[in-house]
Amino acid sequence: MSTQPQSNVEGAIVSERELTDFTTAVFRATGMPPHQALLQSEILVWANLRGIDSHGVLRIPAYVERIDAGDMIPGAEPKIVSERPATALIDAFGAPGPTATMAGVDMAIAKAKKHGAAWVVVRDLNHNGALGYYTQKIAAEGLLGMTTVCSPPNMAPFGAKAPGLHNSPISIGIPAGKRAPIILDMATSVAAGGKIYFAADKGLPIPKGWALDAKGDATTDPNQAKIWLPFEGPKGSGLAMMFECWSSLLATNPLCAPRIFGRIKPGESFRQNAMVAAIDVTAFCDLQDYTRNVDELIEGIKGLPRSGADEILVPGERESAVAAERAQAGILLPKGTIERIGVVAKRFRINPPWPL
Numbered sequence: 001m002s003t004q005p006q007s008n009v010e011g012a013i014v015s016e017r018e019l020t021d022f023t024t025a026v027f028r029a030t031g032m033p034p035h036q037a038l039l040q041s042e043i044l045v046w047a048n049l050r051g052i053d054s055h056g057v058l059r060i061p062a063y064v065e066r067i068d069a070g071d072m073i074p075g076a077e078p079k080i081v082s083e084r085p086a087t088a089l090i091d092a093f094g095a096p097g098p099t100a101t102m103a104g105v106d107m108a109i110a111k112a113k114k115h116g117a118a119w120v121v122v123r124d125l126n127h128n129g130a131l132g133y134y135t136q137k138i139a140a141e142g143l144l145g146m147t148t149v150c151s152p153p154n155m156a157p158f159g160a161k162a163p164g165l166h167n168s169p170i171s172i173g174i175p176a177g178k179r180a181p182i183i184l185d186m187a188t189s190v191a192a193g194g195k196i197y198f199a200a201d202k203g204l205p206i207p208k209g210w211a212l213d214a215k216g217d218a219t220t221d222p223n224q225a226k227i228w229l230p231f232e233g234p235k236g237s238g239l240a241m242m243f244e245c246w247s248s249l250l251a252t253n254p255l256c257a258p259r260i261f262g263r264i265k266p267g268e269s270f271r272q273n274a275m276v277a278a279i280d281v282t283a284f285c286d287l288q289d290y291t292r293n294v295d296e297l298i299e300g301i302k303g304l305p306r307s308g309a310d311e312i313l314v315p316g317e318r319e320s321a322v323a324a325e326r327a328q329a330g331i332l333l334p335k336g337t338i339e340r341i342g343v344v345a346k347r348f349r350i351n352p353p354w355p356l
Helices: 016-029 034-049 057-069 097-115 132-139 193-202 234-248 287-302 317-329 335-348
Strands: 006-008 011-014 079-084 087-091 117-125 143-150 170-174 182-186 272-280 331-334
Touching: 011 016, 011 335, 016 034, 016 057, 016 335, 034 057, 034 097, 034 132, 034 317, 034 331, 057 193, 057 335, 087 097, 097 117, 097 132, 097 143, 097 272, 132 143, 132 170, 132 182, 132 272, 143 234, 193 331, 193 335, 234 272, 331 335
Parallel strands: 087 117
Antiparallel strands: 006 011, 011 331, 079 087, 117 272, 143 170, 143 272, 170 182
């Protein structure tokens, strides 16, 4: 896209390239080495490009705050703590989330190709962005991929009005043949926290049933929302509890119970634990047969009689369509987002691709 950045009453429209260059410059200014800054910006802009604005560049100010607080450590590199043929535990030592998660992804891919399957746990990392980025990487290798991540509690377990679990997201990637991979990416809360932040940036209320305020009362004000609610009650709550057990507890780095019992104060530290799994399709069947069957499943589902919908979409399809559109038309950032990012830009004396 060669057009100049545009401003309007809603915010600013920028190209993928301009937004990536700016975001990379910001993270370089925080002290991140080039490879970390580029990956960090790539993942944020990847989300914006696909319409997952909740996990896009609106996160920049929060990431800078975590660097200032010493939670995110630019230049920190993950190291293997323990390893077996199909498993590994990696300690991120506070590294930026994408750096640490990609270390887990690369290891899971290599182990799955050699041994048929892999399960890698990464502890003590920072926010890793949209999980679909990582499972798409795994699916591109002809593997089945799955990632989850757990953070300190921000969601009320079913029946509670105080945070006790994290709204741990999960992403699953499935390779296809002629069609794009199936990429499921979802939180265990009714809505991802980033969607609430994005509503605040746009000056819009959130639907009832998304969140509670600090006192545990229902709210539709995104600025008062402090506690997320699980999707489908016990289902989202149950999944979140399982994810804490198969990542944080395996990593010997519990995040929820120590805060429930007051051994760690809320907000004292924001570090995460992640899990990356990969399975080699050829350990079970021929890859071409498998992907052909995936294509057929997609075509069958999309061809079903519709119930009021213009089109039946499979996971990841909407995001791919938005990416194609935004690659041409640019990415719209709302006024609230550009104002908050503008503060960071002024601090580091970096000109954003929109008028300050």
